[in-house]
Every structure is written in structure tokens, then in C-alpha cells.
Amino acid sequence: MEDAELNEEVRERMRALGFAKVGVARAEALEPEGEQLRAWIAEGRHGQMDWMAQTADVRADPRHPGMVEGALSVVIGAFPYARSAERVGPDPGRVARYARGRDYHNVLSKRLRKVVSWLRELGHEARFSVDSRPLFERAWAERAGLGFIGKNCCLIVPGLGSHVFLGAVVTTARLTPDAPMKRRCGDCRLCLDACPTDAFVGERELDARRCISYLTIEHEGPIEPELADRMGDWLFGCDVCQDVCPYNRTALPDPAATEPFAPHARFEGTDCEDLIAMDEESYRTWSEGSPMRRPGQARIARNARIVLANGKRALPLVD
Ligand code: B12
Ligand code: SF4
Ligand code: SF4
Structure with missing residues (x-):
């Protein structure tokens, strides 16, 4: 498959799986985000999430053997989950919106596995992550132009908001990267x-x-x-x-x-x-x-x- 064709098809497949916005970034060492992550861990801000510290090197570079050696591209999509303000569960007792329905790890992994299989059939190595592998998903989403990271640390897709899950495929396929977007919080706090x-x-x-x-x-x-x-x-x-x-x-x-x-x-x-x-x-x-x-x-x-x-x-x- 020609590069241009592959480029369009991977985006099309992700959209067909329900990702409302899809982008691509070049796989490379994340800087300055990797340094910010290490500083965050050094300050102890991850609390008891030891797995964040143990996997920091992989998170800082998706070409690490712990992710996909020789990776050239990160394809990432935003999957909306915002529903009307239906409340569920105990009253009193509130459950965050993302957790009121099915587990997003299961729902999105099943869909991304299809993209991975297709890329492998074409001879490319690929692995997916939905908060399931050591990948710095928000940083990739921002780099791939899906949206911008707000002051609240969330990836915001203008027009869709931040109530989106992120799901990514890291691959050795060479895809054309998208341009990142400027941050748009302005003076708001x-x-x-x-x-x-x-x-x-x-x-x-x-x-x-x-x-x-x-x-x-x-x-x-x-x-x-x-x-x-x-x-x-x-x-x-x-x-x-x-x-x-x-x-x-x-x-x-x-x-x-x-x-x-x-x-x-x-x-x-x-x-x-x-x-x-x-x-x-x-x-x-x-x-x-x-x-x-x-x-x-x-x-x-x-x-x-x-x-x-x-x-x-x-x-x-x-x-
Ligand atoms: C660990 C984790 C948490 C932790 C820590 C959150 C955090 N902000 O780091 C806890 C348990 C608190 C958490 C909470 C939530 N999480 Co969470 N979480 C993750 C996880 C596994 C890793 C995030 C990470 O790498 N943190 C490390 C720190 C350093 O990252 P960061 O704060 O995002 O850092 C960026 C900026 O803040 C900035 N930065 C950091 N340090 C510095 C220093 C300076 C000087 C500057 C200028 C900037 C800067 O640079 C970084 C990159 O650009 C990801 C999945 C994944 N594999 O990536 C999901 C993920 C980020 N979580 C997600 C969700 C949905 C949530 C919640 C909304 C759930 C909820 N409703 O309760 C909240 C939101 C809290 C918040 N405001 O961030 C989604 C986010 C979707 C989105 N639209 O952004 C993710 C991507 C899972 C997914 N696949 O969908 N989460
Ligand atoms: S500063 Fe305002 S616009 Fe930016 S994330 Fe926070 S509330 Fe949203
Ligand atoms: S950072 Fe956001 S999610 Fe965490 S306690 Fe504050 S308001 Fe709640």
C-alpha cells in the first residue's frame, strides 16, 4: 500500500471505530514532556502509583523495547463519553462521568486491536494502548493535534470538550504527522x-x-x-x-x-x-x-x- 493511501486509511479505520477525532504524531523521545514526567515523579506527586515510576523511561519514548522498537508513528484518537447529566449509583455518592457505563479499557481495546491486526497484515509492527500500556497518551494527543492540554491537565478537543477517552496505536509504519494546536485557556483559571x-x-x-x-x-x-x-x-x-x-x-x-x-x-x-x-x-x-x-x-x-x-x-x- 502506498504511503498516502495508508495515511488516509488508518485515519478512516479509526473514525469508523468511533473515534471522533484522529491524529498522527512522529514517534520520538518526548521532550520536554518526558522531563516533566520525571520531575513529577521525583517530587513524589504520583503518590502510591509506583507503576508510573517503574515505567517512566518507556513513557518518555515509545520506541523503547517496552513499547514498539523502531516505531515511526503514533496514531491517536479521542472517543467521546459525555452523556446527559444522568446520575447513577448511590445517592448520596457521586461517580465520575467516565465510570458510569462500561469499562473504556475493554471497549476501546477491542476496537484498536482491529487496527493493530490490519497494520500487522501489511507487515508493520504495531501495539495499542488505552491506558493499558506505558504510553504518555495526553502528550501524544496534543502532539498529534487532537486538541490542547488545558490548565486542568486534561486534553481538550475544541468543539467536543474534554470528556473524551484517548486510545493510541504505536507503529513502525511511516505516517504523515498532523500539526499540534495552540493552547487556548487564555486568562481563564x-x-x-x-x-x-x-x-x-x-x-x-x-x-x-x-x-x-x-x-x-x-x-x-x-x-x-x-x-x-x-x-x-x-x-x-x-x-x-x-x-x-x-x-x-x-x-x-x-x-x-x-x-x-x-x-x-x-x-x-x-x-x-x-x-x-x-x-x-x-x-x-x-x-x-x-x-x-x-x-x-x-x-x-x-x-x-x-x-x-x-x-x-x-x-x-x-x-
Ligand atoms: C496517572 C493517571 C491519572 C492520575 C494522575 C493524573 C495526572 N494529571 O497526571 C489520576 C488518578 C489523578 C488521574 C485522574 C484522572 N484521569 Co487519568 N490517567 C493517568 C494516566 C495513567 C497517566 C497520566 C500521566 O502520565 N501523568 C503524569 C503527569 C506528569 O502527566 P500530566 O499531568 O498529564 O502532564 C502533562 C502536563 O501537565 C504538563 N506538565 C507536567 N509537569 C509539568 C511541569 C511544568 C513546569 C509544566 C509547565 C507543565 C507540566 O506536561 C505533561 C505533558 O504535556 C493516563 C493514561 C496514560 N497512559 O497516559 C490517564 C488519563 C490521563 N486519565 C484520564 C482521565 C479521564 C482522568 C480523569 C478525568 C478521571 C476522573 N474523572 O476522575 C481524572 C482527571 C484528573 C486531572 N485533572 O488530570 C484520561 C484523560 C482524557 C483527557 N481528555 O485528558 C487518560 C488519558 C486515560 C485515557 N486513555 O483516556 N489520572
Ligand atoms: S483554564 Fe479554563 S479553559 Fe483552561 S482548562 Fe481550566 S477551565 Fe478550561
Ligand atoms: S484536580 Fe480535578 S479531578 Fe482532581 S480533585 Fe481537583 S477538581 Fe477533582
């Missing part, structure tokens, strides 16, 4: 000021140890009372710094495009007390196929206790 736990240490700099998303999903063990008090009713993840962003005041995508991420009906009718009372096995059944499975019952029960305690103190809930 709504996200930085709205964060309930003051997790931003600067523009586009997050201390994960203070982020509710990290605390509710990744952090093992007790949560410091100073932070727990500010978690409001977030049971799993947090959307505050995206909800305040003007770029998310866009029309919702066609519900058919985000169908896999429609809220799970089975989450209705379960309250915080139920989650606290569940054993690990029943929690695994309840959270099957959902991103909520990751933290396991003990962490979810810890979060549920915080939500209930915060409700009793009648804290102003963030919304």
Missing part, C-alpha cells in the same frame, strides 16, 4: 480555583496525592482527614475541574456515539450502606465490566464512609 482539594500546584501541574480521583481510586489505606473533609460526596473519581471548563459547554455528542458508556442500570438502588456491607466477591459481581472494579470493595467502602460522614456534616456539595 476556573478549574484551578474550583478544585475542592487544591490539587493543582500550577497550571497543568497536578499533585495526584491531593486529587480526589487518585484518592478514591488509586490510594490504598486511610485518607487524611483534611482531604477527606473536602471530598464532598465523590464516591469514585471527580469531575469538578472539567465541569467548570467553558470548553465542556458544548452540545452533547450523538447518544449513539457514546452508547457503550450509557449508565449501568444495575448501579441504581445500591446505596453507600450496601457498598459498606458487601464482601469482596459480591462487590466484584456488582462492579463487573465497570471501571469501578479497579479499587475493590475495601477502598469503595472507605470512600462510602467518607461520603456519609461529609453528608452528616452538611458540607456544601460541589456542583
Whole structure:
């Protein structure tokens, strides 16, 4: 297949799989992002996410043997998940929008595997990542011109907003890169000021140890009372710094495009007390196929206790 034809076809295939925006970047060492990542880890801002530190070298260069040796291109797509403000799950107790339906790792991996197989049939090496391999996905999305990284660290696609998942294919195929886009936050700082736990240490700099998303999903063990008090009713993840962003005041995508991420009906009718009372096995059944499975019952029960305690103190809930 001629280069020009391959270029168009890979984008076309990604779009046909539901990626609303697709771009390509040249595979090379990420600088300055690689250095920023190492500095972030050296400051301990990754908290207990040891896997971030262990894989920093691969994340900084997709041509590392841990990703795709000899890679020439990174193809990356943005897959929208924003639905109408349907709430699901316990009340009180809020679940971030990305986690209300099926697990995006499963949904997107299945689709990207098809692109990988096709590239391999053509004789190219290829591997995909949906937050499933050590690839610095936001940095590649920005380089490939999908959008820009806002002060809230999220990849924002103008016209679509930041409620998008990223999925990438790293390949030895030589594809034509797209041009990156300028950052468009201007003087706005709504996200930085709205964060309930003051997790931003600067523009586009997050201390994960203070982020509710990290605390509710990744952090093992007790949560410091100073932070727990500010978690409001977030049971799993947090959307505050995206909800305040003007770029998310866009029309919702066609519900058919985000169908896999429609809220799970089975989450209705379960309250915080139920989650606290569940054993690990029943929690695994309840959270099957959902991103909520990751933290396991003990962490979810810890979060549920915080939500209930915060409700009793009648804290102003963030919304
Ligand atoms: C670790 C991780 C987390 C951690 C840490 C988040 C973070 N900001 O790093 C926690 C658990 C907190 C988290 C939370 C969330 N995450 Co997350 N997460 C990841 C993961 C696995 C790695 C991200 C990473 O590399 N972090 C390292 C730091 C250094 O990266 P960064 O902050 O993005 O750094 C950029 C800039 O901030 C800047 N920078 C960094 N340091 C410095 C220093 C200076 C001086 C300057 C100027 C700039 C600068 O440079 C970097 C590159 O441009 C990716 C998947 C992947 N494999 O990439 C998903 C991913 C980033 N997460 C995702 C999502 C959806 C979320 C949440 C929205 C979920 C939620 N609702 O609860 C929140 C958003 C929180 C936020 N505001 O960032 C999506 C993002 C989609 C998007 N549109 O951006 C990803 C890409 C998964 C996916 N495949 O879709 N996440
Ligand atoms: S996800 Fe929530 S806690 Fe984390 S930085 Fe954004 S607003 Fe702050
Ligand atoms: S809220 Fe404002 S500063 Fe934050 S990401 Fe959106 S546009 Fe940028």
C-alpha cells in the first residue's frame, strides 16, 4: 500500500471505530514532556502509583523495547463519553462521568486491536494502548493535534470538550504527522480555583496525592482527614475541574456515539450502606465490566464512609 493511501486509511479505520477525532504524531523521545514526567515523579506527586515510576523511561519514548522498537508513528484518537447529566449509583455518592457505563479499557481495546491486526497484515509492527500500556497518551494527543492540554491537565478537543477517552496505536509504519494546536485557556483559571482539594500546584501541574480521583481510586489505606473533609460526596473519581471548563459547554455528542458508556442500570438502588456491607466477591459481581472494579470493595467502602460522614456534616456539595 502506498504511503498516502495508508495515511488516509488508518485515519478512516479509526473514525469508523468511533473515534471522533484522529491524529498522527512522529514517534520520538518526548521532550520536554518526558522531563516533566520525571520531575513529577521525583517530587513524589504520583503518590502510591509506583507503576508510573517503574515505567517512566518507556513513557518518555515509545520506541523503547517496552513499547514498539523502531516505531515511526503514533496514531491517536479521542472517543467521546459525555452523556446527559444522568446520575447513577448511590445517592448520596457521586461517580465520575467516565465510570458510569462500561469499562473504556475493554471497549476501546477491542476496537484498536482491529487496527493493530490490519497494520500487522501489511507487515508493520504495531501495539495499542488505552491506558493499558506505558504510553504518555495526553502528550501524544496534543502532539498529534487532537486538541490542547488545558490548565486542568486534561486534553481538550475544541468543539467536543474534554470528556473524551484517548486510545493510541504505536507503529513502525511511516505516517504523515498532523500539526499540534495552540493552547487556548487564555486568562481563564476556573478549574484551578474550583478544585475542592487544591490539587493543582500550577497550571497543568497536578499533585495526584491531593486529587480526589487518585484518592478514591488509586490510594490504598486511610485518607487524611483534611482531604477527606473536602471530598464532598465523590464516591469514585471527580469531575469538578472539567465541569467548570467553558470548553465542556458544548452540545452533547450523538447518544449513539457514546452508547457503550450509557449508565449501568444495575448501579441504581445500591446505596453507600450496601457498598459498606458487601464482601469482596459480591462487590466484584456488582462492579463487573465497570471501571469501578479497579479499587475493590475495601477502598469503595472507605470512600462510602467518607461520603456519609461529609453528608452528616452538611458540607456544601460541589456542583
Ligand atoms: C496517572 C493517571 C491519572 C492520575 C494522575 C493524573 C495526572 N494529571 O497526571 C489520576 C488518578 C489523578 C488521574 C485522574 C484522572 N484521569 Co487519568 N490517567 C493517568 C494516566 C495513567 C497517566 C497520566 C500521566 O502520565 N501523568 C503524569 C503527569 C506528569 O502527566 P500530566 O499531568 O498529564 O502532564 C502533562 C502536563 O501537565 C504538563 N506538565 C507536567 N509537569 C509539568 C511541569 C511544568 C513546569 C509544566 C509547565 C507543565 C507540566 O506536561 C505533561 C505533558 O504535556 C493516563 C493514561 C496514560 N497512559 O497516559 C490517564 C488519563 C490521563 N486519565 C484520564 C482521565 C479521564 C482522568 C480523569 C478525568 C478521571 C476522573 N474523572 O476522575 C481524572 C482527571 C484528573 C486531572 N485533572 O488530570 C484520561 C484523560 C482524557 C483527557 N481528555 O485528558 C487518560 C488519558 C486515560 C485515557 N486513555 O483516556 N489520572
Ligand atoms: S479531578 Fe477533582 S480533585 Fe482532581 S484536580 Fe480535578 S477538581 Fe481537583
Ligand atoms: S477551565 Fe479554563 S483554564 Fe481550566 S482548562 Fe478550561 S479553559 Fe483552561
